[in-house]
Amino acid sequence: MLRESQNFFYNLMARPEVIGQLRKNREKTLKRFFRSAKDREALMRVPLERLQTYRNHISVGFLGAIETAFPVLRSLVSQAEWNGLLNDFYLKRLTRSPIARQVFREFARYLQKYRGPLLKRLPYLKELAEYENLEIRLVYDVDRPAPESPESAEAPESFVRLIPALNPHHALRVYRWPVHRVCRGFSSPRKVKPGRHALLVYRDPESFKIRFLEANPLVAELVGLMTTGKRTIGDVLERLLKKHKPVDPQAFVREGVQTIRFLKDRGVVLGFRSA
């Protein structure tokens, strides 16, 4: 009976049609779930509104919390469209984790496979979901200690011999749509064309707020080369010099150093350590 009971509540919550079937013919519907007439009898007398409560709770529990994690996406769709997404997500049994943050990740993954009508109006839906999930992930990323920078970090001649430590709570993403500018009333796709939008998204080490920088291809490459945590600034710039062969190598290096110092000021680079 325990199994029958759990199966009944599972269906009541997961399948929207069950509540309608209970309304239409409760006895017949209950027969599908409970073999014992006594069990069915116990549920025959319950006002439908109370059974409906379990169905309604889906949208106020952690599925309700999805709204807070994807505020921009939520603002772009109607209540009916939002409910449709949540319900479809729930029906596909993707909510397998009790941890809210993991549910957000599952929801973002679900949207990557979404093939529904919203894509016509919101062609950037998948990228936006990925971006909003990235922000949430960075908010809750487990802390890692920042390195102590040596005194020599300030001296230009020794600067290139240091290894920069990137903020571990960062991500470099390239989107087709300017997801960081999407908000309610965002221009229709007819006005905004897809392109290449490289974003450096990171958690500010002081305020813990999520910030982003629009990264040009060179900055993106610079950050990418620093990700190993093993290359000195000199090594990183050397690699870039070899690849891009600039007309004025000294100016190129100066600019690279300035960019690294800028990234340090913004909290993308947390510090430096001696090689």
Next chain:
Amino acid sequence: MPRVGDRLPTLGIGLGLRREHTGSLLGHFPDELQWFEVAPENYMEIGGKVYRDFCELAERVPVVAHSVSLSLGSLDPLNKPFLKQLKKFIRTHKIPLASDHICFSSYHGVQFDDLVPLPFTWEAVRHVAKRVRRVQDFLEVPYAVENVSYYAPAGAPEMTEWDFVRAVVEESGAGLLLDVNNIYVNSVNFGFDPLDYLRAMPLDKIAYVHIAGHRRKRRNFLLDTHGAEIVTPVWKILDELAAMTPIPGIMIERDANIPPLEEILDEVRHIQRILKEPRSHAA
């Protein structure tokens, strides 16, 4: 199994930690409060500001882990990765007591985020008690289980709700987290006398008590929302309980329509008055 109360210090009065109150609590933890409760699901395996603030509070005052998703009554296997994370969290923050609910909240691997009732049958008692024993043995910390509110029976009952709760507590060896608001909500929804419920409780097993507000949808239909102030009939149940037994710990749950901390402290002072009343069992 030793009485859970034998292994626990008296908790006093606590509060469910809400992010809306964290700033105030960090500035000055009110003298009226002695501990706080968290849903570990919200603080396990995270970093950032939320976790930093939690750690700062947890270093100052005791914290109790009240999970909502162990799904103690489910037919699914226990979620071992979650249990391991919970144990690590409990050890890291030196948590003296953990709890969850007498219900199920997952099936076929799908998490509901709702506390769904179990049928009041011996089969369910044996099933949930066995899992509670496994959980408390694994966590190696005093453990308590809570009576839940519900809106529809999970089949034909073989016993009353209070006999069911009592049987689960006795068979599992766990402590009882007695939610007096849930008793009231169920008494209205299913038409029984809350005192019958209280009298049947294994009072010596009470680890702590929950108290909260609810929403009245109809004359005979209450929703357990934790989103309103505590009403007189619920205060009365607490008063009756306090007359029956010393209350080792009590906390206010407020999860929706969060008011300023000062408003909740008014309710805390009300609890203080109830607990301070001279009682015969205190002699």
